[in-house]
Amino acid sequence: MPRIGIIGAGVAGLHLGLLLRQHDVPVTLYTDRSPHDLATSRLQATVAHHAPTLQREKDLGVHFWPDAEYGYTCHHHYVGGEQPLRFRGDFTRPSSAVDQRLYLPALAEAYENQGGDLRVGRVEAGDLTTLADRHELLVVAAGRSAFSPLFASRDAYSPFREPQRRLCAGLYHGIRPADPKGVTLSIAPGHGELIEIPLFSRDGHVSALLFESVPGSGQDVLNDLSYEEDPALFLRAVRDQLAARHPDVFERIVPGEFDLTGPLDLVQGALTPTVREDFARLPNGRYALAVGDAHTVVDPIVGQGANAASHSAWVTGEEIGADLALDELFCRRVAQRRADVVLGAAQWSNFMVQPPAAHLLELLVAMSGCQSAADAFTDNFGHPDRQWRIVATAERTHAFLERHGAALPPAAP
Numbered sequence: 457m458p459r460i461g462i463i464g465a466g467v468a469g470l471h472l473g474l475l476l477r478q479h480d481v482p483v484t485l486y487t488d489r490s491p492h493d494l495a496t497s498r499l500q501a502t503v504a505h506h507a508p509t510l511q512r513e514k515d516l517g518v519h520f521w522p523d524a525e526y527g528y529t530c531h532h533h534y535v536g537g538e539q540p541l542r543f544r545g546d547f548t549r550p551s552s553a554v555d556q557r558l559y560l561p562a563l564a565e566a567y568e569n570q571g572g573d574l575r576v577g578r579v580e581a582g583d584l585t586t587l588a589d590r591h592e593l594l595v596v597a598a599g600r601s602a603f604s605p606l607f608a609s610r611d612a613y614s615p616f617r618e619p620q621r622r623l624c625a626g627l628y629h630g631i632r633p634a635d636p637k638g639v640t641l642s643i644a645p646g647h648g649e650l651i652e653i654p655l656f657s658r659d660g661h662v663s664a665l666l667f668e669s670v671p672g673s674g675q676d677v678l679n680d681l682s683y684e685e686d687p688a689l690f691l692r693a694v695r696d697q698l699a700a701r702h703p704d705v706f707e708r709i710v711p712g713e714f715d716l717t718g719p720l721d722l723v724q725g726a727l728t729p730t731v732r733e734d735f736a737r738l739p740n741g742r743y744a745l746a747v748g749d750a751h752t753v754v755d756p757i758v759g760q761g762a763n764a765a766s767h768s769a770w771v772t773g774e775e776i777g778a779d780l781a782l783d784e785l786f787c788r789r790v791a792q793r794r795a796d797v798v799l800g801a802a803q804w805s806n807f808m809v810q811p812p813a814a815h816l817l818e819l820l821v822a823m824s825g826c827q828s829a830a831d832a833f834t835d836n837f838g839h840p841d842r843q844w845r846i847v848a849t850a851e852r853t854h855a856f857l858e859r860h861g862a863a864l865p866p867a868a869p
């Protein structure tokens with residue numbers, strides 16, 4: 457049995473660790489934060505898992521939040537403008553969102569119960585050689601900033617040098633859930649987006665608001681205010697942005713109840729989408745394989761990072777079980793097998809943060825009048841490879857709409 461070392465206990469590290477333990481592979485997970493520290497830390501992300509990820513959780517025996525209570529079944533779309541668009545798309549199987557500060561510690565406990573070794577302590581770049589001597593394969597699943605020098609950025613898939621959105625994500629009381637229970641994707645052209653997610657946290661069922669603001673657009677005023685310094689001012693600014701740009705969420709605010717669920721339940725920041733090389737050769741001839749955000753960072757505009765991380769972890773675990781050696785050929789096979797989904801997620805997310813292409817606007821208009829196209833588009837949040845095949849070019853989008861019998865835009869003269 458090869459001994460596997462994994463650096464990082466996020467979705468990527470834990471899904472891989474759990475899968476390997478299911479097959480009795482010896483695994484050591486190195487993490488700089490204990491499950492307790494993570495549980496009591498500041499919110500980092502407002503993460504929705506889609507059906508394929510939920511299926512992997514079921515297969516791993518860690519689906520602790522049953523879909524019937526914690527899941528949601530649709531996306532409600534709002535596209536602002538002179539003639540706003542409203543339409544709904546339904547999933548074939550539910551998605552769900554659980555605060556990672558509940559989710560990851562529960563998975564870490566399951567991993568340890570299954571004989572996984574969890575070591576708390578920060579791994580530095582200089583430790584890699586020692587760790588590589590201890591493990592036949594080092595999986596780097598340490599998130600978006602650590603160890604990035606080890607895996608060079610791939611320019612072909614990394615078109616941006618800076619963040620395309622400023623992110624302000626928080627958990628709130630006092631917003632009535634959408635009916636049927638679902639995510640609201642609200643687009644304010646020129647300003648950015650709002651993603652409202654029904655999320656389960658230690659405060660119960662709450663609303664996550666993720667403002668995706670175009671830098672300098674006005675909506676990003678939320679990134680310049682501090683809740684801790686002046687809660688009333690911050691909340692007023694959130695309400696003002698909802699009222700001005702996201703009316704379908706604003707109208708569900710319950711007067712007198714609207715507030716952040718706690719001062720730690722807010723994260724403001726930005727990230728630069730980047731796809732990195734899949735693997736690196738270490739000085740002792742063994743390999744380090746990048747998985748999750750250590751490999752591919754996407755803007756959360758269409759909620760793909762954790763889902764792609766889980767897919768990548770799964771492919772890695774299956775290949776560890778199936779292959780004869782953990783060498784360069786192994787790393788290339790993993791890279792090839794996960795490319796469709798991971799690069800699909802990256803390319804689709806990158807497409808969505810750019811000024812909207814004409815065919816994206818055509819797609820949105822057409823979906824508002826075609827339920828089967830809207831449902832297929834929604835279901836593809838769990839299949840970013842398929843989604844990218846729809847939006848990659850105008851011709852593909854038109855072929856998709858034709859297949860669904862949707863009204864096509866008039867041909868250019």
Ligand SMILES: Cc1cc2nc3c(=O)[nH]c(=O)nc-3n(C[C@H](O)[C@H](O)[C@H](O)COP(=O)(O)OP(=O)(O)OC[C@H]3O[C@@H](n4cnc5c(N)ncnc54)[C@H](O)[C@@H]3O)c2cc1C
Nearest residue numbers: 464466467468488501504579599748749759760761762763
């Ligand atoms: C606001 C926001 C909303 C999001 N919404 C969604 C969504 O709806 N759906 C979705 O799929 N994705 C979403 N994402 C993306 C998602 O959060 C990430 O893609 C995902 O969590 C990455 O998982 P990971 O395991 O690769 O990395 P991480 O979750 O970052 O885990 C890395 C782990 O490594 C540890 N670590 C770091 N450095 C070291 C070190 N030197 N030594 C030891 N340990 C170390 C860290 O403590 C951490 O536990 C969102 C992101 C943001 C910011």
